[in-house]
Amino acid sequence: MSLVLTGSEVMQVLDMDLALAAAQEAFQAYGEGRVNMPPKSYLTLAKGDFRAMYGEIFLSAGDHICGLKWVNVHPENPARGLLTVMAKILLNDPETGLEWADLDGTHITNFRTGAAGGLAAKYLSRQDATRLGLIGAGAQARTQVAAILKVRPIQEIVVYDRHPAHSQAFADYVTATHGVKARPAVTGGEAVQGLDIVVTTTPSSSPVVLREWVSPGTHINAIGADAAGKQELAPGILQAAKIVVDDWAQASHSGEINVPLAKGELTPQQIYGSLGEIVAGKKPGRQSPEEITVFDSTGLIIQDLALGFAVYRRALERGLGEVKDFLR
Ligand SMILES: NC(=O)c1ccc[n+]([C@@H]2O[C@H](COP(=O)([O-])OP(=O)(O)OC[C@H]3O[C@@H](n4cnc5c(N)ncnc54)[C@H](O)[C@@H]3O)[C@@H](O)[C@H]2O)c1
Structure with a gap:
């Protein structure tokens, strides 16, 4: 069973405090070697590109997550009234491969990128x-x-x-x-x-x-x-x-x-x-x-996984989104 969350549902539970906590968790896991993260791979297009990002992270609370993000960058999109960056995130159970969540990843991408900048400013400015x-x-x-x-x-x-x-x-x-x-x-x-x-x-x-x-x-x-x-x-x-x-x-x-x-x-x-x-x-x-x-x-995909998982957990607690069984 997978929880499907749209962008507006993600935004009901996503805020910068959650994003900063997830960034701290993701970068700490990276520093302690609790991640498995192949470099992202690119599909280069005439007007932009797509990236496939996938990996695995062991969170400090014991949660173990793997997943995938499919994200584009099309810099000329704003002139067409479209966003430059849009994304989809899948969260899976590393033990079985079963899908936990299918999330709009656009807001998660923006917030996790902001949070990484905030974290860097905390340690470096x-x-x-x-x-x-x-x-x-x-x-x-x-x-x-x-x-x-x-x-x-x-x-x-x-x-x-x-x-x-x-x-x-x-x-x-x-x-x-x-x-x-x-x-x-x-x-x-x-x-x-x-x-x-x-x-x-x-x-x-x-x-x-x-x-x-x-x-x-x-x-x-x-x-x-x-x-x-x-x-x-x-x-x-x-x-x-x-x-x-x-x-x-x-x-x-x-x-x-x-x-x-x-x-x-x-x-x-x-x-x-x-x-x-x-x-x-x-x-x-x-x-x-x-x-x-x-x-x-x-x-990094581990930023998306840590924040995506936090969003998924909060959404479950609040009864948001739609549960789907994609296998039937
Ligand atoms: N590091 C990361 O994790 C991460 C995550 C998401 C996006 N990005 C990258 O960040 C960049 C911006 O993404 P966005 O979603 O904010 O795009 P956006 O289109 O919303 O904003 C980009 C802004 O930069 C301006 N701009 C373009 N060229 C400029 C120049 N030479 N001088 C001054 N301003 C200029 C544009 O007018 C626009 O307002 C992209 O290159 C994207 O690939 C990085």
């Missing part, structure tokens, strides 16, 4: 970070803001998008939703220079953040680069930074570091470690107020 800059003002930027506001005392947000209308709408949304001062920037530099935390969430394949904009002590969440050839940061930033990846195999193939590694502008030895190692206490996070830190996020 300065504790007194009050100013947040954003390059890219789409769906991922929203959940990045929601998560970072939970972990740092942010008082001001500056947002730049290549479409000025997106920057303005995003700033209005942030102020209306979170009650935080937010303003649109006219240039990318304005959304980076002098700010404490910077988040990039564009599908760009050339740098949108320049080295000279980044001051000592800044933490950057590089979220947008999640396929081969994508890149948001000037290589000089990576040269100067403590680089933390979510997963070496995925990041070196498709994360922020993939292009500089391929061009020889960065070496594998320059990568500090993984967020999971830091969360599990195996390596320290930020070590000085002056460090520039970069979290290279590609997105």
Whole structure:
């Protein structure tokens, strides 16, 4: 028997506190070797791509989950009134293979990506970070803001998008939703220079953040680069930074570091470690107020499984969704 949950049903139980707890759980499990996660595989299309992501995680409470996410990225979709990223998640019992749940994964993807950014900010940004800059003002930027506001005392947000209308709408949304001062920037530099935390969430394949904009002590969440050839940061930033990846195999193939590694502008030895190692206490996070830190996020199936399972559990408790037997 499988519980089928639509996007609106998922949203009845999903919030950023749940997402942050699931992210903590997923990255800790990664750091402690309680996951089995082959790198995602890509179907490249003319206008975008699909990824198949599958894996297994042992949660600290004893739950054992495996599953699959099928997710697209079509950057031109907003012009057609469609989302760039949409997903479906299946959760299965690793003991028998039986399906537990069939979930819309779009909101789960956005929230788990935001939560990973929040977790990275918790371990890597300065504790007194009050100013947040954003390059890219789409769906991922929203959940990045929601998560970072939970972990740092942010008082001001500056947002730049290549479409000025997106920057303005995003700033209005942030102020209306979170009650935080937010303003649109006219240039990318304005959304980076002098700010404490910077988040990039564009599908760009050339740098949108320049080295000279980044001051000592800044933490950057590089979220947008999640396929081969994508890149948001000037290589000089990576040269100067403590680089933390979510997963070496995925990041070196498709994360922020993939292009500089391929061009020889960065070496594998320059990568500090993984967020999971830091969360599990195996390596320290930020070590000085002056460090520039970069979290290279590609997105891990274990994040989806941990959050998807938490959503499934809550939905079961609240009697949401429709139970189906797909075998009959
Ligand atoms: N790391 C992860 O786990 C993860 C998860 C989901 C999505 N992503 C990636 O994040 C990126 C954004 O996804 P989304 O769902 O927010 O998309 P979206 O289309 O909702 O938002 C992207 C925004 O970036 C803006 N933009 C595009 N190019 C730009 C540029 N050069 N400079 C400034 N702004 C620019 C667009 O106008 C748009 O407002 C995609 O590349 C996607 O593949 C990563």
